[in-house]
Amino acid sequence: MKVAVVYGGPSPEAEVSRKSASGVILALKEKGYEVFPVELDTNFLKKLEEIKPDKVFLVLHGCPGEDGTVQGLLELLGFDYTGCNTQTSAICMDKDITKRVLKTYGIPVPAGETYFSEDEVELLELPCVVKPARTGSSVGINLARTEEEFWKSVREAFSYDTKILVEEYIEGRELTVGVLNGKVLPPVEIVTETGFYDYGAKYEKPTTNYVVPAPLPERLEKRILRISEKVYRVLECRGAVRIDFRLDEKGTPYVLEVNTIPGMTERSLLPKAAQAAGIEFPELIERILKV
Numbered sequence: 001m002k003v004a005v006v007y008g009g010p011s012p013e014a015e016v017s018r019k020s021a022s023g024v025i026l027a028l029k030e031k032g033y034e035v036f037p038v039e040l041d042t043n044f045l046k047k048l049e050e051i052k053p054d055k056v057f058l059v060l061h062g063c064p065g066e067d068g069t070v071q072g073l074l075e076l077l078g079f080d081y082t083g084c085n086t087q088t089s090a091i092c093m094d095k096d097i098t099k100r101v102l103k104t105y106g107i108p109v110p111a112g113e114t115y116f117s118e119d120e121v122e123l124l125e126l127p128c129v130v131k132p133a134r135t136g137s138s139v140g141i142n143l144a145r146t147e148e149e150f151w152k153s154v155r156e157a158f159s160y161d162t163k164i165l166v167e168e169y170i171e172g173r174e175l176t177v178g179v180l181n182g183k184v185l186p187p188v189e190i191v192t193e194t195g196f197y198d199y200g201a202k203y204e205k206p207t208t209n210y211v212v213p214a215p216l217p218e219r220l221e222k223r224i225l226r227i228s229e230k231v232y233r234v235l236e237c238r239g240a241v242r243i244d245f246r247l248d249e250k251g252t253p254y255v256l257e258v259n260t261i262p263g264m265t266e267r268s269l270l271p272k273a274a275q276a277a278g279i280e281f282p283e284l285i286e287r288i289l290k291v
Contacts, residue, residue, distance in 0.1 A: 002034045003289065004053035006070070009040035011062030012139050012160065020264035021059040027285040028057070040065055048079060056081040057289060058261055061136050066261050067093035082288050083239040084260040092235060092258040095165055096133045099255075105234050107227060108254045110246070112167030121154050123147060127169040130154055132161035136259060143169060170246040170254055175214055177228040178262065178273040180240045180284070181291055184225045185273035189214035210269065212276045217251075224253050231258060239291045240284075242270050 007021035008014045028035045036051045038044050056079050060066050068090035074081045091097050099109045115121045130153035131141040140160040142153035157164040178185040189211040228243050235258060242262040245253045262270040274284040
């Protein structure tokens with residue numbers, strides 16, 4: 001079976017994508033597949049047409065690889081690919097739209113406002129979280145505790161996107177749940193120095209710890225897993241996704257976002273959760289491939 005692994009591209013998250021791809025490529029080779037690495041550039045379709053892969057394994061983060069653009073192009077040209085379809089990818093890439101959809105199904109999400117220009121932004125209650133609507137890997141996301149930090153965060157968020165979100169900061173714990181082909185994996189708790197999981201904590205600081213499975217009361221864990229399964233169904237996800245939560249001090253979970261192409265680096269959370277469920281990395285990659 002020939003597998004083309006597509007990665008990189010013009011996104012600010014391209015380097016993370018390349019790191020993920022290196023692990024995916026090794027895993028597929030270990031499982032005996034014929035693997036063709038393909039950088040997402042202006043020639044990537046020509047390369048795919050020459051390779052004629054049985055499947056395209058997408059390891060793309062951010063736009064245009066995770067927002068449905070590449071997925072739609074592959075569908076149009078008849079290439080089978082891993083992960084969520086065009087519609088689901090587009091919805092989940094936009095944190096604003098994702099929140100609106102989930103809210104209609106009674107799934108708890110943080111309160112906040114959406115803004116389309118810096119002129120209309122209002123300073124809400126501090127502390128608050130400021131984020132671009134359509135980036136991943138925590139790019140451009142900041143926790144603002146002062147007015148000065150708030151306006152600096154707004155400017156940074158708008159440097160990445162034309163739409164931003166300002167949300168309440170939920171004091172509590174950071175959790176994430178992987179869902180693999182419709183089945184939930186053990187929750188992971190992310191423990192950072194600051195209590196906020198930004199880009200630095202995610203990729204740069206060795207002090208960030210990951211506890212898997214997360215130490216949760218059984219009833220609360222079941223609730224979080226039920227919410228994760230519902231999010232997966234409601235958004236019509238496919239393959240492997242990761243759902244990020246904040247758990248407030250009263251034990252109420254809030255869905256922050258849904259990642260349709262989770263990271264596959266040595267620090268990534270989905271592989272940690274899969275391993276806790278007895279699924280080693282090569283097996284995880286093969287399960288994603290075979291959907």
